[in-house]
Amino acid sequence: MNLTETDIKTLIGDCKVGKRDAQKALYKMHFSFAMSICMRYANSKNEAQEMMNDGFLKVFKYIKKFDEQRPFKPWLKTILLNAAIDHLKKHSKELDEVELEEGINESVKDSILESITYDEMLEIVRKLPTAYRTVFNLRAIEGYQHDEIARMLKISVGTSKSNYARAKKKLQIHLNAYFEVEP
Amino acid sequence: MKEEEDNIAQFFKNHLAEKEFEFDESQWETLEKGLDNMDDAAPFPFFENLNWNGKLSDIRSVLLVIALGGLLFFIGWYIIERSISENHITSTEVVNSIESTTKESESNKVIENNIAEKGNEKSIDSNDEGNNSVTNRDEETAGIVNSTKSKTKEIDPINSNLEDETDITKNDDGEKNLSNLQLTEETNVFEDEQKVDENNISVEEVDTLKREESIRNISSQNPSVPFNNLAKETENYEIDSIYTNNTISNISQLNNKEGELNQLIISLKDFQLDSIEVKPMGIVNLVEDEDYEERLLPAIRDKRWALALFVAPDFNSASFSELYSRLSQAVGVQIEYYPSARVKIGLGTILNNKIYSATGEDYTPPRAYYWKGGIAPTYTDARCLTLDIPINVGYSLFKNSRRSIWLNAGFSSYWMLTENYKFEYDTYIEGQVEGWEGKRENFHLMGSLNLSVTYEHYLNNHFSLIVDPYFKTPIRGVGQGSIYLLSSGVNVGLKYRFGQNVNKQSGKSSRSLH
Structure with missing residues (x-):
């Protein structure tokens, strides 16, 4: 069309x-x-x-x-x-939740990342807690600043930054697990 | 490490930013249902910007309701107030009209002749044109009758009564009209104690002669029933319970003049009347006092405001068959304004704990695709705390000095303070919505049409008991599920009327009019 x-x-x-x-x-x-x-x-x-x-x-x-x-x-x-x-x-999904940090494994190699499909990436993103995923989407993909995200989600700027950082770390973990990268 | 994380973020951005999804016709159909519901829920384009069925994001909606209610209230007040004023003027004009058309009547001449026959040395001038009317006589005896002030108080009810006489005037029966007019007027003038005309003839005596002559005139036109024993019989009857069809419609006024009643009855011994019906006391307590409004006119002005507090067993359902299956409660307050004795306008606030059930078909949320897999619940259990803001207009079907019955109609607006729904399904699948809760999410202007009948029993000058069975039929869906909710119950409460006691003002009655 x-x-x-x-x-x-x-x-x-x-x-x-x-x-x-x-x-x-x-x-x-x-x-x-x-x-x-x-x-x-x-x-x-x-x-x-x-x-x-x-x-x-x-x-x-x-x-x-x-x-x-x-x-x-x-x-x-x-x-x-x-x-x-x-x-x-x-649907009562807490958008200001904070989870304990987990250990960071070895980074996923770019060559492996290139082979991942959209659905697989979506599945990995969905493994993130709702609060992390929402901030990650708004910051990394939509391009909003943390103060804007904080207003949208009615959370503090600090929580936004923290959740974004933890989201990225968790994504790395999930990617490692998905591709069975040895720690 | 930070660089790697940023790379991951960039990687996801590149790959998740956009993907092609094929258009799904079924999704449009579900959206279309939602659009249809949205259209149904907002029938008044004027209110579109105020989120009528959406969130009450600000207080504009409430302010608008108050403003509309106030506007309706004052429009109604103005119209009725003006109507009363015009009726008063019309009545006065009717009096003048009757006077002018009966100036040359034979009745007048007969009265004058009778006065002459009484042996008065100074007869009344037969050309005096003012003897028939209240107004003219007042003018001519202004210097003689010194109870002008008390007479003035009597004028309004007289004028109001004459409105009824106007209908008789249209029957081309001028003499009869004059007689009735005179009878009514004479009765009210009984209380004037000092009545001496300029020729030293007692006005009271003139009045008596006029009355007798008037009665004879009436009698001559109603020859069928003898009235000889009326005095004796009347002792056992309540004057308020006497019905008349067309001739002496104001005879019930005589119950306030006990001393003169017998005098009148004696003078009526030659009078024959075929249109009178007498009922024993105790049988007809619910007899309308036709002169109620007129006699208590000062009280109308003094007690126009009332405040009612009430509680109610309340029943709600989406279907009539289930209406009385679950009991809810309501407590409310209503302020009432009485522009006349017959009409009232009420604006209230009712806190209502509505407990009811609905089927999946009745519960239609704005998102038609709300139901997982398209499976609607078979049963919805609802518990909602609502603020019902009714505005009603009432008309008095019946009233006397002890009780009144009102027919009321109006609209209710609803503010859903809390909503709690639980859904039950016949078919369970994973991820089904189990329920929904919300606070102050929905407001519905004029959500229902109210009908009620109020029985009011007067306890004293200020307080009365009210019993008010009501029925509310939905105009639009209310709540998150847009349920067309029927409501019924009985308000039971106490009403307080503001204002001074009537007897202090009029000296006639200690009862209030409302």
Whole structure:
């Protein structure tokens, strides 16, 4: 589906007046983008779909407030991230938890890393505690600063930094275990 | 070490940033259901920006409810207040109209002739056009009748009563109208003790003659039933329980003038009336006092506000068949304003612990895809603490000095303070949602239509007991599950009416009107 900026603006304009076919077209157009974001935060595909649809409900609810002169994707991404965080909070997943540090094993070699698939990487990320994984995603992949993450998750900046550091260490452990790298 | 960690972060960023996912039509269908629910839950576009069924993120919604309630309240107050004022003016105009159309009536002449026959040396001028009316007579005897102040108090009820007489006027029966008008007016003027006209003829005597003549006029038109023994029979009957169809509608007023009742009855000995029904005492206690509002007009102005406290056994369910299966509790307070004796407006707050059950079909969360694997629970157990904010308008179906019955209707808005749902499934799969809890997540403007009937029993001038069976039918779904919740129960409580005692103001009754 190759739509121009004008087409997208037209779609958004139709969405603002509640046209269902326009909503479906916009949803379909951004389905992959939205799923790929939510998959990083969810424990399963089903949960990611719930997060994504939560996000799109908010998108269509508040689309009248969207300024069509601005790009749509960043706005959508922000809403999806907030929906994902809300979802995690609602399901009583502590986002400020701190786990004891574990020993760091030998680093995984780059050559091995290159052979890992998306699903395998996703599986490793999902092994992280929710608090670590969320901060890791927001910092490493979305590119937010720790003070922004702290506001989003309602945690302290220190907790954000700490969880991010521990997430990286844990990822290394899990990667080692996954590839059965000897300590 | 730090560098390695940063490499890992970069590695994950590169590989997890985006992946192609094929569009899933079923996901759109579930989202579409959610959109449909969202549309249903927000029928008023005006309120769209206030998150009506979403989180109550600020107090704007509450302020809006209060503002709307206040607006409705004052609009109602203004309309009714204006209506009362116009009725008062209309009544006065009716009096003047009746006066002008009956100036030349034979009744007047007969009265004057009778006065002459009484042997008065100075007869009343037969061309005097003011003798028939309250207004004109007041004017002409202004210098003679020195109880003007007390008369003024009587004018309002008289004028109000005359509104009923207007209907009779339309029957093309001018004499009859005049007679009724005179009878009513004469009765109220009984209390004037010093009545001497400018010719030294006692006004009381003139009144008596007029009354007798008026009664004869009425009698001549109602020749069927003899009234000779009425005085004797009336001793065993309650005056309030006398019904009249069209002629002497205000006879019940005479119960306040016991001394003069017999006098009137004696003077009615030649009077025949076919439209009177007399009922024994004790049988018809629920007889409407038609002059209630008029007689207690000062009290209406003095006791317009009331505060009611009540508790209720409350029943809730998503289906009528299950409505009375689980008991909940409610406690509330309502402030009431009475723009007239017949109408009241109430704004309340009710804390309600709602315990009810619903099926999976009844419980429809905004996310239709909420249910794992699309399997909805077969049963939902709900416990919700809600703040019910009702605004109701009541109309008095019946009232007398001891009790009243009101029919009320209005709307309730709900603020869900806490919500706790537990789900039960017929089919269990891993990861099913077991329940949901929330605090102050949902607010619903005008979530239900209220209907109730209030029985009020007056204990004294200020306090009364109220029993108020009610039924609330949903307008929209409430709570996280958008459940269309029926409610029913009985409010039982105590009401306090603000204001001074009526008897201090009017000297007529110690009862309140509400």
